[in-house]
Amino acid sequence: MSELTLLVLQLSFLALMWIFVFSIVWALRSDLFGQRVRKMQTADASGQSTPPTPPRGTEAPRPPAAAAAAGAGDIATTDNAGRLVITSGAKAGSEFPLGRDEITIGRSSDSSIIIRDDYTSNHHARLMLWSNQWMIQDLDSTNGTFLNGSRVTVPAAVPLGATVKVGATTFELRR
Amino acid sequence: MSNRAGTTAAVPPTGGPPTSGVRRIHLPQKLRNIELALLLVACGINAGAIVLVQLGALGAVDTQLILLGVGLSVLVIGLHVAMRFVARDADPFLLPIATVLNGIGIAEIYRIDIAFGDAGWDSAAVRQIAWSAIAIVAAIAVILIVRNHRVLFKYTYLSGLVAVLLLLLPLVPGLGREINGARVWIGIGDIATFQPGEIAKIALAVFFAGYLVRNRDSLSMVGTKFLGMRFPRARDLGPLLVVWALSMSVIVFQRDLGTALLYFGLFLVMLYVATSRLSWVLLGLGLFFAGAIVASQTLGYVNARFDNWLNAFDQDIYDAVGGSFQLVQGLFGLANGGLIGTGLGQGRPDITPVPQSDYIIASLGEELGLAGLFAIFMLYALLVARGFRIGFAGQDDFGKLLGVGLAFVVALQVFIVVGGVTRVIPLTGLTTPFLAAGGSSLVANWIIVALLLRLSDTVRNHPRLVIDG
Numbered sequence: 001m002s003e004l005t006l007l008v009l010q011l012s013f014l015a016l017m018w019i020f021v022f023s024i025v026w027a028l029r030s031d032l033f034g035q036r037v038r039k040m041q042t043a044d045a046s047g048q049s050t051p052p053t054p055p056r057g058t059e060a061p062r063p064p065a066a067a068a069a070a071g072a073g074d075i076a077t078t079d080n081a082g083r084l085v086i087t088s089g090a091k092a093g094s095e096f097p098l099g100r101d102e103i104t105i106g107r108s109s110d111s112s113i114i115i116r117d118d119y120t121s122n123h124h125a126r127l128m129l130w131s132n133q134w135m136i137q138d139l140d141s142t143n144g145t146f147l148n149g150s151r152v153t154v155p156a157a158v159p160l161g162a163t164v165k166v167g168a169t170t171f172e173l174r175r
Numbered sequence: 176m177s178n179r180a181g182t183t184a185a186v187p188p189t190g191g192p193p194t195s196g197v198r199r200i201h202l203p204q205k206l207r208n209i210e211l212a213l214l215l216v217a218c219g220i221n222a223g224a225i226v227l228v229q230l231g232a233l234g235a236v237d238t239q240l241i242l243l244g245v246g247l248s249v250l251v252i253g254l255h256v257a258m259r260f261v262a263r264d265a266d267p268f269l270l271p272i273a274t275v276l277n278g279i280g281i282a283e284i285y286r287i288d289i290a291f292g293d294a295g296w297d298s299a300a301v302r303q304i305a306w307s308a309i310a311i312v313a314a315i316a317v318i319l320i321v322r323n324h325r326v327l328f329k330y331t332y333l334s335g336l337v338a339v340l341l342l343l344l345p346l347v348p349g350l351g352r353e354i355n356g357a358r359v360w361i362g363i364g365d366i367a368t369f370q371p372g373e374i375a376k377i378a379l380a381v382f383f384a385g386y387l388v389r390n391r392d393s394l395s396m397v398g399t400k401f402l403g404m405r406f407p408r409a410r411d412l413g414p415l416l417v418v419w420a421l422s423m424s425v426i427v428f429q430r431d432l433g434t435a436l437l438y439f440g441l442f443l444v445m446l447y448v449a450t451s452r453l454s455w456v457l458l459g460l461g462l463f464f465a466g467a468i469v470a471s472q473t474l475g476y477v478n479a480r481f482d483n484w485l486n487a488f489d490q491d492i493y494d495a496v497g498g499s500f501q502l503v504q505g506l507f508g509l510a511n512g513g514l515i516g517t518g519l520g521q522g523r524p525d526i527t528p529v530p531q532s533d534y535i536i537a538s539l540g541e542e543l544g545l546a547g548l549f550a551i552f553m554l555y556a557l558l559v560a561r562g563f564r565i566g567f568a569g570q571d572d573f574g575k576l577l578g579v580g581l582a583f584v585v586a587l588q589v590f591i592v593v594g595g596v597t598r599v600i601p602l603t604g605l606t607t608p609f610l611a612a613g614g615s616s617l618v619a620n621w622i623i624v625a626l627l628l629r630l631s632d633t634v635r636n637h638p639r640l641v642i643d644g
Contacts, residue, residue, distance in 0.1 A: 006231060010518040013223055014543065017550040020216050020275060024268050024557055027209055091642045101570045110568040114641045131392070169642055 075157045076134040076173040084127075089115075089169035098134075098173065103127040105166050106139070119143045119167030127158070134158045134173060143167060206267040207259050213271035214255055218248040221278025224519060228286040231520020240285060243304045244278070250311045257315050258628065261322065266565060266631035272558045273609060273624045277307055277617070279551065280610035282519065283531070283539050290525035299531050299612045306614035310621035317625035324630050328573045331385025338378035341371035342421075346428060358429050372425075372434050373606075373619035376441065376584055377626070383442055384576035386414070387449040395450035415455070418442045419462050426470050432477060433591050433603030439463055440587045445580045448566075484601040501528045505537035505596050516544030531612040533604060536596045551610075552593075559586040565631045578630045581623045 074080060078100060085095040103112040106124040115124070121141035128135050137155040138145040145152045146165040163170050225244055229236050251274050258265055285300035293299065321327065327334070345351040345358050352360040352368055362368040387394070394411055422435040443459040470477045482492060483499040487506075492498045504527040511522065524530045524538035531538070540548045562582020569575035585608050592611075595602035606616035 006518050006521065009227055009230065011515065013220075013227055013519070014515060014546045014550070016216075016220055016223065017275075017543075017547060020213075020220060020271075021550055021553045021557070023216070024213065024272070027213070028268065086640070086642070089642060091640065094640065096640060104568075112570075112640070116641070116643050 074160050076160045078129065078132045078134075080175060081134060081160060081173040082175050083173075084171055085174050086169060086171045087163065089167075090117075091169075095174075100129060102129065106141075115167055115169050117167050117169075120169075124166055125152070125164075128155070130155070130157075136164055141166075204259065204263060206265070207255070207263060210255060210258075210267035210270055213267065214251060214274060217271040217274040217278070218251070220275050221248070221282065224279055224282035225285060227519040228282050228289070229520065231518050232286060232289045233520075240300065243301070244281070247278075247281075247304060247307055247311070250308055250315075254311055254315050254318070257318055262318055262628055262632040264632045265628040266561050268557060268561055269624050269627055269631070272554050272561075273621065276551070276554055276558075276609035279539070280535060280607075280612075281307065283524075283535055283542070283610070284612050286520050286542070287525055287531045287538065289520070290523075302614070303612050303617070306617050309614070310617040313618050314621040314625035317622055318629060321626070321629055324574050324577065324626070324633060325571065327381050327577070328385050328388070331382055331389070334378040335382035335386070338375040338382055339421075341375040341378065342425065342429075344371045359431050359434065370613070370615035372429075372431070373615040374622075376437060377581070377619060377622055379438060380441060380445075380577060380580040380584060383445045384573055384580055387445055387576060388572045390414075391449040394446070394455075395452055412458075415442075415446070415459060415462070419459070419466065422463070423466050423470075426466070426477070427474065430474075430476055431604060432480065432601070433595075433605035436463075436591060436603065437584065437587055437605065441580060441584050444583045444587075445576055448579050449572075449576055480601045480603070484598060487598060501534065502596075502598065502602055504528070505534050506598065508534075508537045508541040509597070512541040512544045512548075514545050516540075516542050516547055518542060532606060533592075533611065534596060535607050535611045536593055539610070552589075555585070555589050555608075559583070561631075562627050565627055569630065570633075574630050574633065578627060581627055585620065585623065 078098075081098055083095045083097050084103070086092055101112075104123065104126045105111055105113045105115065105120075106122050107114065107116055107120045108122040111123070121139070121143070123139045124141040125136060125138050125145040128137060134157070135155045136145060136147055136152055136158050138152045146163075147156055147158065148162050149165075158164065158173055161172050161174060163172055221244060222241060225241055226236060229240075251270070255270060258270075281300055281303050284303050285298075288294070288298045288300050295301065344361050347361075350361050351358055352362045359370050359372050360368045361371055394414075418439060422439040425431055425435040425438065439459070443456055446455045446459070447453070467477070471481045472478065479497060483502055486492050487499040487502050489499075493500055493503055508522070508524055508527055511517065516522070519542050522538075522541040524534075524541050527534045527537055536548070539551065543551075559582045562578055562585070566575045566578030566582065569578055588605055588608055591600065591603055592605050592607045594600040595605075606613045608616065608620045
């Protein structure tokens with residue numbers, strides 16, 4: 001076996017190792033650089049939108065109604081909060097029961113609530129349990145998380161019926 | 176009993192949230208197909224490495240070892256198939272990365288066997304292949320038996336006890352073996368030796384995760400503020416001191432610096448992740464360095480390690496018994512490799528003492544060069560990054576901590592070994608995960624991969640609500 005052949009084989013082996021490394025990096029690019037925002041789909045959705053999509057218009061009348069619905073703004077705990085209700089945005093009106101699991105909110109596909117719009121960060125915020133109280137924490141998102149209109153900087157306890165705003169979506173915790 | 180819990184975890188949940196306005200992302204087996212494609216490339220790399228070793232060192236292709244390698248590939252594919260059934264949402268990158276690292280390790284050990292003229296059962300490569308088979312079977316067993324990682328949470332204190340017992344085993348007279356000064360092996364007769372400390376690190380990670388989840392409130396909430404940091408109360412220092420004492424006793428009785436650093440580092444990082452308080456890390460590092468300095472003054476072997484590290488190129492130390500000969504030969508080997516290496520099978524890695532276990536990184540660096548070594552480091556980085564990501568995306572605190580802990584154990588071990596070989600830190604006798612010759616380390620690391628796969632399956636969660644804005 002000539003020296004040149006061995007050199008060529010060695011170089012192609014090194015190249016193969018790096019191709020392997022880069023194919024893994026390529027396969028997980030969405031984790032590294034975030035999900036692509038789907039412009040096409042948003043255009044589609046707003047074209048056929050019968051459900052209320054206007055992001056800001058419906059928000060103003062919401063808080064008073066929500067406050068009335070909730071019980072006096074007690075802090076939401078595992079005992080008194082039973083469900084999470086989306087109050088505005090593309091999926092306004094949908095809800096799901098709260099368990100004891102933490103709920104992550106963001107654009108990435110590993111979030112519990114996936115919000116794919118231009119305002120939401122990949123890992124935007126999370127709802128977590130601190131000694132049975134539901135707390136909202138902003139995960140250093142670009143556009144911020146708002147609890148009753150004020151920006152969340154440190155983990156804050158979420159009162160029942162309080163409006164939490166992430167991007168163009170708002171939700172609240174209810175009994 | 177874990178079966179029932181397992182089926183609900185493996186198959187996306189059927190009950191739960193209302194269907195209106197909910198769309199589940201379910202990508203049937205897409206992840207597993209990525210994994211299969213990468214696995215085939217991985218097996219190709221491994222076969223290529225063995226063939227190149229044979230061409231470089233023997234000048235001809237010998238099919239016997241390649242057939243053994245094919246046997247391993249079949250086992251790895253077996254693990255992949257098992258995951259198609261019981262962990263279909265698991266991370267698709269961990270298995271191919273572990274396969275490549277294991278295979279490159281076998282090829283390099285085989286290359287050193289050729290240089291030493293070992294064959295048959297004397298050959299470290301054949302033994303490594305046998306251990307790899309055992310390790311992969313163990314990984315398949317873990318994937319099949321542990322269907323939900325929360326089962327481990329119930330056994331927190333039991334695994335703590337198991338870890339301590341495993342650490343004590345080598346000190347039992349008759350069972351323990353002392354090799355190269357460190358008393359960390361057990362052996363039955365002369366046949367198989369095993370390093371129980373490798374398995375203990377997994378048990379410790381489980382114990383730390385469970386313990387910290389149960390007790391972190393008292394460790395993170397209270398304390399006095401000093402220098403802008405909240406320091407814990409004296410009575411909360413107990414766990415830190417216990418683990419510190421454990422590591423120090425490993426240094427004193429088992430004379431194993433690397434393992435002590437590994438256990439203590441693991442605890443500190445998990446404590447930091449659980450409490451997000453920097454003061455714990457500072458306290459812990461202070462304690463460890465104080466202990467290490469005392470040990471380097473009083474214990475001869477620690478002192479010698481420091482000497483070899485600081486004055487490696489001193490002629491007296493180079494010539495001394497137990498001196499820096501090995502360290503310096505390893506550095507010469509790396510230098511000889513240069514940018515693209517001498518080519519597999521064409522270097523002289525056998526000049527360095529124990530080139531197939533402690534110094535496998537120097538051997539690979541000589542034959543694959545900087546380019547090859549950095550590809551290997553990239554693979555480690557990706558493996559660890561996946562582990563951290565599994566921890567980050569986890570839904571429950573125990574799983575999060577366990578994921579971070581297991582990934583960090585691999586990272587720290589690579590750092591300690593590579594840092595020691597490249598003279599960044601004093602040399603300690605730890606194995607390079609997946610690469611180095613050594614059965615216990617292989618079994619332990621494959622079990623770590625299996626646990627991370629299991630975690631990622633329950634973690635790679637099922638979004639409850641998808642809102643397309």
